[in-house]
Amino acid sequence: MSVETKVEYEIVIGLEIHAELSTESKVFCGCRTTFGADPNSLVCPVCLGLPGSLPVLNRKAVEYAIKAGLALNCEIARYSKFDRKQYFYPDLPKAYQISQYDLPLCRNGWVEFEINGEVRRVGINRVHLEEEAGKSVHSGERLLGSEYSLIDYNRGGIPLIEIVTEPDLRSPEEARVFLEQLRQILLFTGVSDVKMEEGSLRCDANISLRPKGSTKFGAKTEVKNLNSFRSVQRALEYEAQRQREVLESGGTLYQETRHWDENRGVTVAMRSKEEAHDYRYFPEPDLVPLVVDEAWIERLRAELPELPRARQARFVEQYGLPRYDAEVLTTSPQLADFFEACVAEYGQAKPVSNWIMGEFLRLLKAEGKAVEQVQVSPKGLADLLRLIDQGVINANVGKEVFEEMFHTGKEPGAIVKERGLEQISDTAALAAIVDQVIAANPDAADNVRNGEMKAIGFLIGQVMKQTGGKANPKVVQALLRERLLGG
Numbered sequence: 001m002s003v004e005t006k007v008e009y010e011i012v013i014g015l016e017i018h019a020e021l022s023t024e025s026k027v028f029c030g031c032r033t034t035f036g037a038d039p040n041s042l043v044c045p046v047c048l049g050l051p052g053s054l055p056v057l058n059r060k061a062v063e064y065a066i067k068a069g070l071a072l073n074c075e076i077a078r079y080s081k082f083d084r085k086q087y088f089y090p091d092l093p094k095a096y097q098i099s100q101y102d103l104p105l106c107r108n109g110w111v112e113f114e115i116n117g118e119v120r121r122v123g124i125n126r127v128h129l130e131e132e133a134g135k136s137v138h139s140g141e142r143l144l145g146s147e148y149s150l151i152d153y154n155r156g157g158i159p160l161i162e163i164v165t166e167p168d169l170r171s172p173e174e175a176r177v178f179l180e181q182l183r184q185i186l187l188f189t190g191v192s193d194v195k196m197e198e199g200s201l202r203c204d205a206n207i208s209l210r211p212k213g214s215t216k217f218g219a220k221t222e223v224k225n226l227n228s229f230r231s232v233q234r235a236l237e238y239e240a241q242r243q244r245e246v247l248e249s250g251g252t253l254y255q256e257t258r259h260w261d262e263n264r265g266v267t268v269a270m271r272s273k274e275e276a277h278d279y280r281y282f283p284e285p286d287l288v289p290l291v292v293d294e295a296w297i298e299r300l301r302a303e304l305p306e307l308p309r310a311r312q313a314r315f316v317e318q319y320g321l322p323r324y325d326a327e328v329l330t331t332s333p334q335l336a337d338f339f340e341a342c343v344a345e346y347g348q349a350k351p352v353s354n355w356i357m358g359e360f361l362r363l364l365k366a367e368g369k370a371v372e373q374v375q376v377s378p379k380g381l382a383d384l385l386r387l388i389d390q391g392v393i394n395a396n397v398g399k400e401v402f403e404e405m406f407h408t409g410k411e412p413g414a415i416v417k418e419r420g421l422e423q424i425s426d427t428a429a430l431a432a433i434v435d436q437v438i439a440a441n442p443d444a445a446d447n448v449r450n451g452e453m454k455a456i457g458f459l460i461g462q463v464m465k466q467t468g469g470k471a472n473p474k475v476v477q478a479l480l481r482e483r484l485l486g487g
């Protein structure tokens with residue numbers, strides 16, 4: 001009898017993340033960095049690499065890169081330098097990119113994230129500062145099959161940080177959750193707007209397999225064109241499965257770069273992976289070394305805001321919120337600020353959290369807006385909650401009022417007055433309507449008399465209909481019970 005032993009594989013993933021820094025001007029010249037400007041309108045001799053032009057380092061870009069490094073728990077190099085990375089591609093007018101090679105600005109950091117209730121830590125190998133390339137626009141859907149390509153150099157020279165993790169991630173899902181956490185840290189730190197859909201946050205992934213327990217790494221592939229968090233996970237799931245099949249069938253894997261084809265859901269071989277020596281790195285002779293002193297680093301450290309995981313923990317602790325609420329409310333610093341400002345106005349946290357997670361986020365999503373783009377004020381939301389507490393309006397009408405506040409920024413009290421939305425709690429007025437509804441629905445009324453309490457909901461609904469939703473449901477229920485069940 002032969003026993004088939006199947007090798008169990010461990011997945012090893014490391015990520016390389018590029019984030020554009022949200023400085024006003026480019027990293028080595030004074031050109032603006034505005035997104036969506038007319039093609040080639042934000043360029044100058046420096047970022048076009050014209051002969052005789054010289055780069056000057058943008059101090060703000062250095063500060064943002066240091067802040068990112070500090071937020072990722074890195075050591076900041078007191079001395080680092082820039083290097084030329086040579087490669088020939090039309091979106092790179094100088095035919096080299098100014099980057100950092102052997103002496104990056106930040107090293108040896110880590111990021112913690114939580115997955116399935118477990119805290120995981122991923123090492124950050126380095127964070128370095130470099131310049132962005134231009135953008136190729138192909139006449140067809142992609143380069144292959146296009147008749148021509150155009151280049152927009154507006155993006156060329158925007159400051160970029162490259163963040164390289166250690167190969168510490170063990171599943172495609174972990175890679176996605178880690179990346180979401182990293183994005184949030186950069187967002188809270190305020191150094192990048194990290195929009196994957198606009199390309200200001202990009203991610204390449206290195207993945208390899210090895211027999212469980214082995215400490216040697218297998219041949220890795222670098223997966224490119226990961227345009228969303230979802231595609232990071234999907235592409236890595238596909239690639240892990242592909243590599244497993246190759247290994248199980250006795251094949252050999254080679255180090256290569258593969259392109260994720262989102263539509264077909266597969267990775268496709270692009271080229272054998274280049275090695276560092278292919279780029280002929282050498283020190284950039286037009287820039288002096290970057291020297292950073294302790295006082296500067298400490299000033300930037302003091303400017304760091306409370307980071308997402310710390311803020312989540314505080315929301316649970318200070319406001320007694322469930323973890324889930326704390327996570328939702330800290331998806332952006334603006335949302336977290338709005339929540340805290342509302343609580344300061346209203347005094348209680350959970351009702352505010354419920355309204356923000358419910359109606360507020362629903363409307364934001366429906367309109368594709370960000371928190372800072374809408375006019376509802378913290379005081380407005382607090383006033384609305386008080387109107388409901390005081391019984392002036394019921395919760396359903398509250399939603400209607402909130403929607404108008406969301407669109408117009410008007411005060412809730414004014415909306416209620418203008419539209420005559422005050423709740424009807426007057427027993428005499430409601431009693432007449434209750435009697436009409438009972439008379440018009442004798443079957444339902446009998447059902448209630450016979451103890452079928454589902455029918456009472458139907459009758460309450462009828463009264464609400466008659467009153468345009470303004471009846472106080474508690475008073476209506478009490479009246480129905482009194483009349484049908486004798487109190």
Ligand SMILES: [Zn+2]
Pocket residue numbers: 026029030031042043044045046047048157
């Ligand atoms: Zn320029």
